[in-house]
Amino acid sequence: MSKRSDVARLEKISSALREAALATLIVAGLGFPIIAYRAEPDFNNALALLGRWPLFFQFCLAAFALRFALAFWRGGAAKAPIRERLWRSPRWLGPAALIALVVYPLAVVGLLGPQAALKWVDTYGVQILIYVLLGWGLNITVGLAGLLDLGYAAFYAVGAYAYALLAPATGLGFWALLPVCGLLAAFWGFCIGFPILRLRGDYLAIVTLAFAEIVRIVLTNWDVVTHGEAGLFGFPGLNFFGLPFIPGPRGFAAHAGLPFAGVHKLIFLYYLVLILALAANLVSLRLRRLPLGRAWEALREDEIACRALGLDTANIKLTAFALGAFFAGVAGCLFALRQGFVSPSAFTFSESALILAIVVLGGGGSQLGVAVAAVFLVGASEALREITFLKSVFGEGFDPAQYRMLLVGLAMVAMMNLRPRGLVSTREPTIKLPAGKIAAETAS
Secondary structure (H helix, E strand, O other): OHHHHHHHHHHHHHHHHHHHHHHHHHHHHHHHHHHHEEEEEOOOOOEEEEEOHHHHHHHHHHHHHHHHHHHHHOOOOOOOOOOOOOOOOOOOHHHHHHHHHHHHHHHHHHHHOOOOHHHHHHHHHHHHHHHHHHHHHHHHHHHHOOOOOOOHHHHHHHHHHHHHHHHHHHOOOHHHHHHHHHHHHHHHHHHHHHHHOOOOHHHHHHHHHHHHHHHHHHHHHOHHHHOHHHOEEOOOOOEEOOEEOOOOOOOHHHHHOOOOOOHHHHHHHHHHHHHHHHHHHHHHHHHHHOHHHHHHHHHHHOHHHHHHOOOOHHHHHHHHHHHHHHHHHHHHHHHHHHHOEEOHHHOOHHHHHHHHHHHHHHOOOOHHHHHHHHHHHHHHHHHHHHOOOOHHHHOOOOOHHHHHHHHHHHHHHHHHHHOOOOOOOOOOOOOOOOHHHHHHHHHO
16 A cells, blocks of 8 residues: 555656646746846937846746645646535624724724825725725626626726716716716616627627727827826815815815814725625625526526526626626726826726636625625735835845736636635525425425
């Protein structure tokens, strides 16, 4: 038995070494032009290639070690299926998370002070919640209906530009324009959904990607309306039911009897985004229990069987696209309020890819998984900017934030190998049969 175990261990190690060597060659081939060299302007303003060979070899070594560990842990072969543990969230998790979200900005301000809390409330609060709202919106289209959408940032851009253009033109506040931005995005979701009713899979993804690029190019070149790459700014900002967040007797702080602080606006925006995100979550959960939600899931599982049941797949797709786009439009309006500036560079394909990665990593159809993935991807990406000790390892010119999308890709690869169905791969069924009825049917 010992000889057999030794032989099996040696075969396991040799197979893992082969896989690690192949992965290292792939990383070296793909990373050579972008990691080994860097183009920088010299004194004559001409591009010069600077070698970064130590960093290149460090990436290759990391790829070899990670692939070897993964292959050795899985037994040196990718034949064995991965068994995911079923995980059910405890009942106290939802109320505890909600309490933590409500207390978070106030606790940060109390611990760090109004000035130091600006970054924590804005970057790690408002921004993450906007991506949670986007993830829950795309989860309807991708996670529930199974329609692969690679152009979700287009609806995000429609909402942002709708507010930036309509607010100064109509004189309406954001309370009136918030549903308008969502409805305009839903209208464009209906428009893109109508001509692609017969498409599925890769073809659907290509069309949605093309639609997003069309929107971005129109926003870039329609200078008369959108001001091109210069973007739009100067539109009305956020206010507390008519009270602007400005210093002076007209401001919110004076009416509330508080000293003026810029964090007041961010705290109000934080709670506004939180309420809208929770509303989107509630709408998604309620719709899943309705016939429309069950039709989405039937479409996701098998479109042919869905048609055989007599369901109108055209209307099902249109409602999924329109409702998902509505939440993207609302998020776009909130993005414009947060930034005070919108430009086409904020709505590129990488933005759509990031939102789709949030849904895939969290687990399609899982509301909790999408929220956790948004916190991880967006929060970890922003936390890279705070990591300064890596400069002592990779050099002073090393900027961890530049490798944000690389970490997203690594997270996707890791999840596809470890948990292919996402962080939270289990979902509560929309319909449950009573235990007594199941036993009676089994006995009969």
